[in-house]
């Protein structure tokens with residue numbers, strides 16, 4: 001075989017492989033174990049073999065170019081923006097980036113898993129007006145000391161929100177319901193206003209505040225947070 005025939009065969013082989021990507025699987029990352037930057041973001045690199053690669057990176061999520069909400073690609077890094085934690089249940093899956101390295105066409109793929117942290121909390125707010133909640137958790141809330149309700153409607157800071165769910169209440173429901181409002185994957189605090197329609201069309205209202213614990217305080221919010229504490233202390237001293 002001459003040198004040219006050899007090169008020719010090589011050429012054919014590389015052409016037939018041009019459209020195929022070699023898939024290289026990187027170790028799985030657990031969402032909870034990813035580092036959080038000062039901006040509240042979680043990032044990861046493609047993890048390509050040739051780190052001097054300067055071409056385009058193509059990112060896919062579960063095989064689709066439609067990336068999850070609250071994510072972005074920044075300088076070849078995949079970034080989960082601040083606030084992604086609240087929707088972490090939507091983020092598990094396969095994140096894949098493809099690079100055309102000199103070594104070949106490779107897709108580096110890794111799974112991100114989210115631990116089952118969907119803590120469900122049953123809260124009785126009958127005698128309480130403040131709910132201290134953990135971002136991302138789900139709350140089943142009782143609001144009034146009644147056996148039967150025929151309808152519930154709530155707003156958060158005056159608007160309807162999608163993650164407020166209500167128990168199924170059939171017209172002739174004889175059964176009592178264990179909760180009046182379910183807040184799925186709680187995301188922000190505010191004032192909740194509810195109308196509970198009781199038997200015989202009586203309406204009772206319930207208002208309470210949600211304050212997020214362990215909510216992320218971004219560096220831009222930090223000064224405000226410090227001022228708030230300082231003013232609270234000053235206010236306290238002046239009142240004494």
Ligand SMILES: *[C@@H]1O[C@H](CO)[C@@H](O)[C@H](O)[C@H]1NC(C)=O
Pocket residue numbers: 062090092093094
């Ligand atoms: C992505 O794939 C994972 C499993 O590979 C699956 O659990 C998850 O629900 C998928 N997510 C979406 C949004 O398709």
Ligand SMILES: *[C@@H]1O[C@H](CO)[C@@H](O)[C@H](O)[C@H]1NC(C)=O
Pocket residue numbers: 116117118120
């Ligand atoms: C997650 O944990 C909760 C409470 O421990 C459990 O009820 C639920 O079935 C679990 N979900 C999955 C998908 O494992």
Ligand SMILES: *[C@@H]1O[C@H](CO)[C@@H](O)[C@H](O)[C@H]1NC(C)=O
Pocket residue numbers: 124126127
């Ligand atoms: C709420 O307060 C009433 C009256 O003080 C009391 O009877 C009831 O047990 C309280 N409920 C809860 C859940 O603490």
